[in-house]
Amino acid sequence: MSTAAPPGTAGARAFVDTELIPHADAFDRDEAIPEWLLGSVAEHGWWGAVRTGSMVEFAALHEEIGRGCSSLRSLLTVHSMALYAVDRWGADALRERWLEPLTAGTALGAFCLTESAAGSDFTAVEASARPAPGGGWLLDGHKKWVTGGERAEVFLVFARTGRGVSAFLVEAGAPGVSRTPVRGLLGTRAALTAEVRFEGARLPAAALLGAEGMGTAIATGVLDIGRHSVAAGSTGIIAAALEGSVRHAAGRRQGGALLGEHQLIQRLITRMAVDLRAARALCRDAGALKDAGDPATLMATCAAKYFASTAAMRAATDAVQIHGAVGCSDGHPANRLFRDAKIMEIIEGSSQIQEILIAQHALTAAGAGRPRTPEGGAS
Amino acid sequence: MSDQTGRTIRDFVLSRFPGVELDDDVDIFTLGFVNSLFAMELVMFLEKEFGLRIPNEEMSLDNFRTVSAMSALVGRLRTPDAASVGEA
Structure with missing residues (x-):
């Protein structure tokens, strides 16, 4: 069984092996992705992958980056x-x-x-924007746990307006916008997370995305992209857990035999190897449906995110188990994967939200039920 | 064309919610069908099935409330293409 990368990502694989993995624990410790790395990603053209290539390729790239560093992959996601x-x-x-x-x-x-x-129920947002005298908007609100918020030049902001929830693109440097770094998070510690405040921030009329009141639709659309990325990144976590576990099990002797020769360890490795194949297949399926413009991609992406993120948590847990005390140590990759994997089960729609959406879909497809959470189930 | 358009749209909605009685003028938002994911599925379906791009100014809930409203939306968005084909 191999952890070989998906087709078309050979360049990314080499980059991850040489530029990312050797430094990922230091990024985690320092709680920051350095500028040189952001620049390297730009040189490779990877920031624009969501519009420059297919969504199958997008997922393959985000899997590779996720194999190396979930914090960087999270920046790519948002x-x-x-x-x-x-x-x-x-x-x-x-x-x-x-x-x-x-x-x-x-x-x-x-x-x-x-x-x-307001988290999973994004219709509960309290941030608000009102028409400004002379045109444009005045934005007030306090957004929390904004991945990349410490570094971003622009924010995609959701705020209540007269016609419901609306979406805006807001320049970070605009008057009335401030941000405070968030430290000490459980996982994805290097993702430059911040709290962002908007206090009478004046926005031009063109800052409005779509039509006024279209925020829920826009959130649903971008969360679909985010889930696709998180599903792929979670698949990368499984690959990393498997790689590390196999390496450790092949080199450490316990009870007179290599760890990898113990059947109970083989069972853990088997689960990781099979989960990797399954998660990758689900991501590829969701990506192919996106590339075809097929509406079935929305549910396929929920399924991919649900499976891959929960499987990543299992794989990271088992990787710590296989490594034993060393895997619990500060600065060990298994330690980081374990903490990062937990975040994947929460962001872009928690596992519980995915369960509601997937079960509702299955029930209604069988004529056995109807959606009961009109909006909140999608974040 | 509009009869066929309506039938295609109705078939899509019924494929997702089998067994439901769906008149072309029934407001599907009042039937408990529509969560935000299904609303996005409708947008994607119309765009793919009819080869359209629904512009921002047409992204109003009222355009998606009924099969008739969606048929009318498709008809409006197809008109420019039909005109340009006719001129060619």
Whole structure:
């Protein structure tokens, strides 16, 4: 059984092996992805993958990056969500200003939805925007746990307006916008997470994405992209857990035999190896449906995210188990994978939200039920 | 064309919610069908099935409330293409 990368990612695989994995634990310790790495990703053209290649390739790339460092992959996730929103729903002026720099990665984007009282139920957002005298908008709100928020040039922000929830692209440097780094998170510690405050931030009219009140639809669309990325990144965590576990089991002797010769260890490795294949297949399926414009991709992506993230948690747990005390140690990759994997079960729609959506879909497809969570189930 | 358009749309909705009685003028949002994922599925379905791109100004819930409204939306968005084909 091999952890060989998906087709078409040979360049990414070499980059991850030489530029990412050797430093990932230091990034985690320092709680920051360094600028040189952000620049390397730009040089490879990977920031724009959501609009420059197929979604099958997008997932393959995000799996590879996730194999090396979930914090960097998380930055790619939220950036891709912002870029996708600008490309899909931005007015001409907004596209002209931001599409090129976001695609090139000379400007980075982040996703501002979560608040103290609004997470999975994004219809509960309290941030608000009101028409400004003379045109444009005035934005107030406090967004929490914004991945990449410490570094991004633009924020994709969801706020209540007169016609419901609306989406805006907000420049981080605009007057009235401030951010505070968040330290000490359980996982994805290097993802430059921040709290972002908007206090009477004045936005131009073109900052509005789509039509006023279209925020729920836009959130659903970008969360689909985010889930696809998280599913792929989780698959990368499984690959990393498997690689590390196999290496350790092949080199350490216990009870007169190599760890890998113990059948109970073989069972753990088997689960990882099979989960890797299954998660990768689900991601490829969801990506192919996206590339075909097939609406079935939405549920396929929920399934991929649900499976891959829960399997990543299992794999990371078992990787720590196989490594024993050393895997529990500060600075060990298994320790980092374990903490990062937990985040994957929570972000872009928790496992419980996915269970609601997937079960509702199955029930209604059988004529046995109807959705009962009109909006909140999708975040 | 609109009869066929309506039938295609109705078949899609019924494929997702089998056994439901669906009149072309029934507001599907009042039947408990629509969560945000299904609304996005509708958008993707219309775009793929009819080769359209639904512009921002047409992304109003009212355009997706009924089979008739969606048929009318498809008809509106197809008109420019039909005109350009006719001129060619």
